[in-house]
């Protein structure tokens with residue numbers, strides 16, 4: 587039986603941290619105290635104007651490849667999760683393939699599941715590898731959400747940041763990924779969306795992120811609790827065998843409420859929202875890589891990653907690292 591195992595991680599945050607007080611200095615009518623109390627966010631990073639999603643993704647990818655000890659040409663599948671691609675087409679994944687100098691004709695495509703994109707990408711890659719069709723996948727979450735923020739809307743612009751995280755997932759004799767679950771409810775798409783598009787050479791509609799914050803909050807707490815339970819049940823493992831929960835880093839209050847529902851102590855939760863903000867599809871692989879590099883996440887440990895995002899989409903994966 588073929589299993590799929592994570593063998594390398596990498597990430598990248600552009601530029602210097604931008605604190606809440608830096609946002610105030612840039613003219614946002616807010617306060618450090620309001621942002622910290624409601625969200626837990628103290629700082630975030632923003633890409634430079636000429637820095638693209640594929641550029642962030644490439645740095646994270648190179649770091650993941652180095653940590654896996656493989657070469658770029660060993661990768662036969664690239665999946666980039668993003669809602670802020672460089673272009674309408676081609677996919678950001680094909681740009682990453684070219685940037686890595688890969689000429690092996692492997693598959694490359696993007697997935698669009700907003701803040702749950704990395705969990706979707708990981709799950710798709712796992713199916714490819716377990717089927718035997720592909721041997722080594724590079725799965726990336728990368729975003730420049732700063733480009734779709736309305737800086738006159740203080741209820742959303744203080745929440746997000748830019749960044750990228752990546753993993754290498756490869757065929758193995760032992761698990762690996764033990765359970766995954768993906769869900770969507772398209773009826774709720776207007777609670778969190780960017781309702782514009784490009785047509786006839788113009789942007790039509792509203793090109794900025796819009797959100798009903800309180801509705802998103804309630805929905806996120808419910809589904810993040812449910813889907814973590816779903817993957818532990820499906821893997822047949824008890825809650826207390828989980829070493830780390832790595833949830834989507836949207837808001838510390840959502841994360842704390844989820845942990846409470848799951849009866850998981852706060853010492854088992856990886857938190858990066860304080861210094862990254864919400865980096866959408868990048869948030870989970872960024873948090874995973876930070877926890878690997880600072881020694882919290884170690885080989886052999888059992889991890890649950892989970893996400894929720896616009897659509898709505900939500901999902902989780904349980905794996906032995």
Ligand code: ACO
Pocket residue numbers: 615616617620621624625701740741742744745778797798799800802803806834836837864866894895896
């Ligand atoms: N600074 C200061 N005051 C603000 C700010 C700000 N940045 N933003 C809003 N306010 C004010 C409002 O104007 C309002 O003032 P009023 O009472 O005088 O009218 C007051 O704060 C309360 O506004 P609410 O929108 O009711 O604030 P709420 O308590 O709901 O907190 C928040 C807003 C933080 C967005 C919350 O709803 C939340 O955490 N939602 C979750 C959404 C989320 O995390 N989304 C991330 C993307 S989704 C995802 O990743 C799954």
